[in-house]
Amino acid sequence: RIWSAEEEAIIATNTEATECKRCAVELGYWKDDYIGYFAKHVDRKAPEINRGYYARVKGVEMFIHQFLERCDTKCQIINLGCGFDTLYWRLKDTTQAVGNFIELDFPAVTAKKAHIIKRNKALLEKICNEDGEVVIREGDLHSDGYHLVGCDLRCLTDVKRKLSVAAAGAPTLVLAECVLVYLRSDAADALLRHLAAAFPRCVLLTYEQCSLDDKFGEVMARNLRGRGVAAPGRSHALGPADGAARLQTLGWGRARAWDMVAVWRALPDEDRARVERLEMLDERELLTQLNSHYALAVATTCDLFADMDLNA
Numbered sequence: 126r127i128w129s130a131e132e133e134a135i136i137a138t139n140t141e142a143t144e145c146k147r148c149a150v151e152l153g154y155w156k157d158d159y160i161g162y163f164a165k166h167v168d169r170k171a172p173e174i175n176r177g178y179y180a181r182v183k184g185v186e187m188f189i190h191q192f193l194e195r196c197d198t199k200c201q202i203i204n205l206g207c208g209f210d211t212l213y214w215r216l217k218d219t220t221q222a223v224g225n226f227i228e229l230d231f232p233a234v235t236a237k238k239a240h241i242i243k244r245n246k247a248l249l250e251k252i253c254n255e256d257g258e259v260v261i262r263e264g265d266l267h268s269d270g271y272h273l274v275g276c277d278l279r280c281l282t283d284v285k286r287k288l289s290v291a292a293a294g295a296p297t298l299v300l301a302e303c304v305l306v307y308l309r310s311d312a313a314d315a316l317l318r319h320l321a322a323a324f325p326r327c328v329l330l331t332y333e334q335c336s337l338d339d340k341f342g343e344v345m346a347r348n349l350r351g352r353g354v355a356a357p358g359r360s361h362a363l364g365p366a367d368g369a370a371r372l373q374t375l376g377w378g379r380a381r382a383w384d385m386v387a388v389w390r391a392l393p394d395e396d397r398a399r400v401e402r403l404e405m406l407d408e409r410e411l412l413t414q415l416n417s418h419y420a421l422a423v424a425t426t427c428d429l430f431a432d433m434d435l436n437a
C-alpha cells in the first residue's frame with residue numbers, strides 16, 4: 126500500500142516521539158533500557174521538551190500502576206497507536222505482570238517495530254513463548270502474551286478483527302498516547318464508543334494535545350509541519366473539561382482530565398527537584414505554556430477503577 130503524504134507525516138510523529146524519549150533518557154530523566162533499540166543517535170532537544178516528556182511518561186506511568194494495583198495478572202493492555210513505545214518491556218522488568226499486551230499501529234510502523242524486535246535478543250527474549258517461538262501471521266507478530274498488529278484505527282472492522290486476541294471480560298487498560306488527535310473526530314468517536322461497549326471492565330488513559338487554538342498552538346503546529354511531522358487539527362484537540370464530557374457521551378461512565386500543568390505539580394516533589402537539576406531552564410514559563418497544551422484523561426466503564434485519581 127502507498128501512503129498518502131498526510132499518512133507519512135502521521136507516521137513520522139512516531140519517529141519524533143521516540144527520538145525525544147531517547148534524548149530525555151540519555152540525559153537521565155528516567156530509565157528505559159529499551160528505547161535505544163528504536164532510536165539511534167538523536168540530537169539534543171530543548172530542556173522544556175525533555176521536561177515535558179518526563180511529565181508525559183511519569184503521568185502515564187502513574188495511572189498504569191494504579192490500574193495494575195486494582196487488577197490481578199489476568200488483566201490486559203491495549204496500546205492504540207503504539208509507535209515504538211517500550212512499555213511492554215519496561216513492565217516485564219517489574220513485578221507487575223500483564224497477562225496480555227496488544228499493540229496496534231499502521232502496518233508500516235508495526236512491521237518496522239517487529240523487525241527491530243526480531244533483530245535484538247534483549248527485546249525478543251521477553252516476548253517468546255515457552256518454546257522460544259514467536260508466530261508471524263498476516264505480517265503481525267504474536268506470542269502467548271504479546272501481540273503487535275498492523276491496522277488503521279479509522280477502520281472499525283479492521284480494529285475489531287485485530288482485537289480478537291483480546292479477552293472481552295478481562296480488566297483492560299486502553300492506552301492512547303498522542304494518537305486520537307490524528308484521527309478525524311467522527312473516527313475517534315466511533316473507536317472509543319466501540320471500545321467502551323466491547324470492554325465492560327475497562328480504563329481508558331489518554332494523553333493528547335489540547336487547546337491548540339492560540340498563538341502557542343499555532344507556532345507548535347507550524348514547527349512540526351516544517352519538519353514533515355503531522356500536527357493535530359485544532360478542532361480535534363479539546364480542552365480537558367470538554368474532552369472528559371465527550372468521553373462520557375461515548376459510553377465511558379466516568380471521565381476526568383487534567384492538563385499537564387496539574388500533572389507536573391502532582392509529581393512527587395523529590396522527582397521534580399531531581400529533574401530540575403539535570404538541565405538549566407531559564408524561562409520556566411515555557412514549560413508551563415507547553416504543559417498547558419497537553420492533557421491526561423482517565424475514563425472508566427467499571428466501578429473497580431472509579432477511584433483512580435491524579436493524587437491517589
Ligand code: SAM
Pocket residue numbers: 135136138139142143205206207208209210229230231234276277278279301302303304307308
Ligand atoms: N503512542 C506512541 C508514543 O507515545 O510514543 C506513539 C505516538 S506517535 C505521536 C502517534 C502514533 O499513532 C504513530 O505511531 C502513528 O502511526 C499512530 N497512528 C496515528 N493514526 C493512526 C491510525 N489511523 N491507525 C493506526 N495508527 C495510527
